[in-house]
Amino acid sequence: MPGLLKSTLLNVKHRLIDLFLSSSKKAYYHEVLLRNNPYYRALDQDRKRNFIVRTHLFLVTTTFGSPHGFPVTLPMKIILSGGFVQITFGLKADVLDYFNRIMIFSGPYSYKNNTRRYKGDVNPMTKTINLSWPAVTHGFEDYKDGINLVLHEFAHCLVLENSRRGYLDRIFDESTLNVWKQQGKALIPEIRNRKASLFREYGGTNLMELFAVSLELFFERPGAFHREHEEFFQTMSNLLNQDPRYAPNPVLP
Numbered sequence: 363m364p365g366l367l368k369s370t371l372l373n374v375k376h377r378l379i380d381l382f383l384s385s386s387k388k389a390y391y392h393e394v395l396l397r398n399n400p401y402y403r404a405l406d407q408d409r410k411r412n413f414i415v416r417t418h419l420f421l422v423t424t425t426f427g428s429p430h431g432f433p434v435t436l437p438m439k440i441i442l443s444g445g446f447v448q449i450t451f452g453l454k455a456d457v458l459d460y461f462n463r464i465m466i467f468s469g470p471y472s473y474k475n476n477t478r479r480y481k482g483d484v485n486p487m488t489k490t491i492n493l494s495w496p497a498v499t500h501g502f503e504d505y506k507d508g509i510n511l512v513l514h515e516f517a518h519c520l521v522l523e524n525s526r527r528g529y530l531d532r533i534f535d536e537s538t539l540n541v542w543k544q545q546g547k548a549l550i551p552e553i554r555n556r557k558a559s560l561f562r563e564y565g566g567t568n569l570m571e572l573f574a575v576s577l578e579l580f581f582e583r584p585g586a587f588h589r590e591h592e593e594f595f596q597t598m599s600n601l602l603n604q605d606p607r608y609a610p611n612p613v614l615p
């Protein structure tokens with residue numbers, strides 16, 4: 363589908379949801395996001411309105427669950443959905459087709475026959491995003507440390523989902539993604555040698571982790587990221603079609 367038609371349809375879809383979503387529900391979403399999501403808090407009125415629509419859409423198209431009866435409340439679902447919305451706010455992708463199941467754990471968890479403890483992971487076998495709830499809330503409470511579990515795991519989802527979608531339905535622009543990969547490959551040895559200290563060491567693991575770690579920085583420390591790695595920041599910005607330094611309206615025109 364041509365890009366212009368696609369974005370027109372997207373606008374119509376969002377306007378219809380806006381029309382049918384009750385004002386009390388909108389007010390509830392607003393309250394929860396205002397309290398828990400710094401990205402949302404900084405948006406202007408029009409952007410807040412669209413953010414709520416996208417949050418609702420993601421929430422109703424995603425299955426949330428937990429093992430062992432850990433209660434998953436509506437505010438928890440709103441917080442998680444808001445994390446997805448902020449990283450895709452400049453993109454046409456407003457839901458996940460493959461990874462639309464989120465399992466929430468009461469704390470760090472491990473897999474069978476494996477002693478490693480996880481705070482979060484994306485499991486391509488079960489098409490599930492697993493998250494430890496205390497790490498989720500900590501990510502948004504400290505929004506300046508460049509570490510945010512939800513943004514990190516959704517970053518993995520976007521890359522995995524992008525590669526699974528058909529050519530015309532991709533989340534990212536192909537050529538921009540290639541530029542990102544080239545720049546990323548050059549950056550990894552610098553991170554390993556501690557020459558790019560803004561990035562935590564884990565980002566030097568491979569391109570997949572670098573993408574997730576870069577995305578955390580992009581949202582939580584955009585000023586420092588732009589100052590220290592302007593070219594790479596610009597590529598991230600082109601890829602996500604937004605610049606979080608302009609907090610009230612970060613989406614690129």
Ligand SMILES: [Zn+2]
Binds near residue numbers: 514518570571574
């Ligand atoms: Zn990761």
